[in-house]
Amino acid sequence: MDTFGYLGQGFGVALSPYNLLTALCGTFIGTIVGLLPGLGPINGVALLIPIAFALGLPPETALILLAAVYLGCEYGGRISSILLNIPGEASAVVTAFDGYPLAQQGKAGVALSISAWSSFVGGLMATTGVVLFAPLLAKWAVAFGPAEYFVLMIFAIVCLAGMAGDKPVKTAIAACIGLFLSCIGIDANSGVYRFTFGSLGLADGIQFVVLVLGLFSVSEILVLLERTHHGEQAVKASGRMLFNVKEMMFVLATNIRSGIAGFVIGVLPGAGATLASAVTYMSEKRLASKDNKFGNGDLRGLAAPETANSASACGSMVPMLTLGIPGSGTTAVMIGALTLYNITPGPLLFQNQPEIVWGLIASLFVANTMLIVMNIPLIKFFTKILAVPYWALVPAIAIITSIGVYAVHATTFDLFLMTGIGVAGYILRKMDFPLSAILLGFILGGLMEQNLRRALSISNGDLGILFSSPITWVVWAMVVGMIALPIWRTYRRRAERRAEDAAA
Amino acid sequence: MSQRIFGVVLLVASIGLALSAWGYQAPFSYEPVGPRAYPLLLLSLLALGGIYLLVKPASAHAVSNEPPLDRHVVRKVTTCVVLLVIYAAVFELLGFIPASTVFAIGMARLYGGSWRASVIAGLLLGVGMYLLFDKLLDVPLPLGILSSLEI
Structure with missing residues (x-):
């Protein structure tokens, strides 16, 4: 078995004392970052890129650090959802539905440990999924030429919009804005300056870290201004800290179902943890018997989104590693980090640099285990951090963000650009445009243009090459399906509403 | 209302950018697609999006997640x-x-x-x-x- 041989090798990388220490620091930092309002997994990971670079970490260690921070952030976001009823980011919204009521009933400790356990189970299941499916997909993906890649990226964008639920058009517009932003700067093929308007700072294009931190940190800082409450009282985590066997068995079936669903949703490009947690919560609610307590503190209502969340976080590593296509905002950031190290994610990564891929996969196992071991005893400590007032926290976030941006190029132009992007992001957010779609568009944009131009160079300008192989036919069919699905859903919803109106 | 304003801004911006992109031509080209086509394609999609926002009636069912500004x-x-x-x-x-x-x-x-x-x-x-x-x-x-x- 090749796979297990490689996995063993990967554990060799991940369990080296240096990398183990890195993973420990990463999960710890990640949990704190996820806990703080205004910082989520996306800007948490983005902030660490320049630091990892400045520290001169080797690529596999840097990647392990980023993955550990990602998982830690996903977990840290739960603590503020459960104890404060303030979800740190979109994917934690569902967690608060049942988590906060549980905390109010004096079961905060149980809720926190059950959510840690659920994250662990979800992460473990999904990582196993990554081990099983990623090499297969990578082998298959070698057959992809530029035309196939281009069509696949169209699918990723359409998927993003189709999965967005109530606002597909706004998501599509946001993705197009991101795609467009990637055009700015020198065109690599012809040397033409595009949309720089004579500015030297833009000649190199918009730096990835600048875009991420502008969109997510600066706009979040502005959003925090609206919430005028200061140091809201967290529910005290008292009483029993650990769940018992009965409670564990009670949520086990939920864990398994949600883990599988979360992994599948995570693998789809564009659909991330937010969707996974919402879908599994709704389906568990439907599956539960009539006398369920969903919404009033049902453990299953907490376990479902938690499991799905971390399962999809790991699942989104599959398209990132095998195809180089991000499945979520955070993996988009990780691709940006890989590019800084001159590593191109994609099928060849499995052949050329197996130590990086398998080291990363093994470190996902390690980081998941660390999180559960570390979190249960440290819950008291983490709840203390929640009491830090905004007037101390926000300036710190703003300064760290500026350092992160300045560290990339050491020009103040990037700081101005970050502020501008942040204001634009804030306005877009106010109008209900999803910001992570811009980010995904930005990452895909450059790749998409390169592949389109390469494909058309091969065919000497004939558009027919985009429809010429069986793979492209299948992907085009999926694109059509993905466009048709939301339209059909809206149509059906309207028909239902009309029927209801007629009945009333 | 703000949707419509944004629609107009998006439309005007994409037309303006498209006009400036019109001049992007490579002096020597080794490939059939120049540096101009892809941005123009995206800008036309964005312009369509702007028109959609402009035309679409504000839905009564739409719920905004963000609190209103004062x-x-x-x-x-x-x-x-x-x-x-x-x-x-x-x-x-x-x-x-x-x-x-x-x-x-x-x-x-x-x-x-x-x-x-x-x-x-x-x-x-x-x-x-x-x-x-x-x-x-x-x-x-x-x-x-x-x-x-x-x-």
Whole structure:
């Protein structure tokens, strides 16, 4: 078995004392970052890129650090959802539905440990999924030429919009804005300056870290201004800290179902943890018997989104590693980090640099285990951090963000650009445009243009090459399906509403 | 209403950018697709999006997740943006420590800290972040007016 041989090798990388220490620091930092309002997994990971670079970490260690921070952030976001009823980011919204009521009933400790356990189970299941499916997909993906890649990226964008639920058009517009932003700067093929308007700072294009931190940190800082409450009282985590066997068995079936669903949703490009947690919560609610307590503190209502969340976080590593296509905002950031190290994610990564891929996969196992071991005893400590007032926290976030941006190029132009992007992001957010779609568009944009131009160079300008192989036919069919699905859903919803109106 | 305004802005911006993109032509080309086609394609999609936002009637079922803006919030947000711009302008000029201290004091005041607390937080952040990032994490930061103190 090749796979297990490689996995063993990967554990060799991940369990080296240096990398183990890195993973420990990463999960710890990640949990704190996820806990703080205004910082989520996306800007948490983005902030660490320049630091990892400045520290001169080797690529596999840097990647392990980023993955550990990602998982830690996903977990840290739960603590503020459960104890404060303030979800740190979109994917934690569902967690608060049942988590906060549980905390109010004096079961905060149980809720926190059950959510840690659920994250662990979800992460473990999904990582196993990554081990099983990623090499297969990578082998298959070698057959992809530029035309196939281009069509696949169209699918990723359409998927993003189709999965967005109530606002597909706004998501599509946001993705197009991101795609467009990637055009700015020198065109690599012809040397033409595009949309720089004579500015030297833009000649190199918009730096990835600048875009991420502008969109997510600066706009979040502005959003925090609206919430005028200061140091809201967290529910005290008292009483029993650990769940018992009965409670564990009670949520086990939920864990398994949600883990599988979360992994599948995570693998789809564009659909991330937010969707996974919402879908599994709704389906568990439907599956539960009539006398369920969903919404009033049902453990299953907490376990479902938690499991799905971390399962999809790991699942989104599959398209990132095998195809180089991000499945979520955070993996988009990780691709940006890989590019800084001159590593191109994609099928060849499995052949050329197996130590990086398998080291990363093994470190996902390690980081998941660390999180559960570390979190249960440290819950008291983490709840203390929640009491830090905004007037101390926000300036710190703003300064760290500026350092992160300045560290990339050491020009103040990037700081101005970050502020501008942040204001634009804030306005877009106010109008209900999803910001992570811009980010995904930005990452895909450059790749998409390169592949389109390469494909058309091969065919000497004939558009027919985009429809010429069986793979492209299948992907085009999926694109059509993905466009048709939301339209059909809206149509059906309207028909239902009309029927209801007629009945009333 | 704001949707429509945004639709107009998007439409005008994409037409304007498309006009400026029209001139992007490679003097020598080795490939059938030049540097112009792809941005134009995207800008036309964006223009279509702008038209959609302009035409689409505001749905009564649409629920916004974000609280509405009032004058008070707008003033605070503007102050915050001005602070960020000033910070960017003096970052290299004054150097990291003085710029960050002043900026942090302003931000802390904006987020409701008392004067005393803000000044303490500002000084701690300005000096502490410099030590943490420049000395410990090897991220070089400008010293500016304090550069004579460099050891």
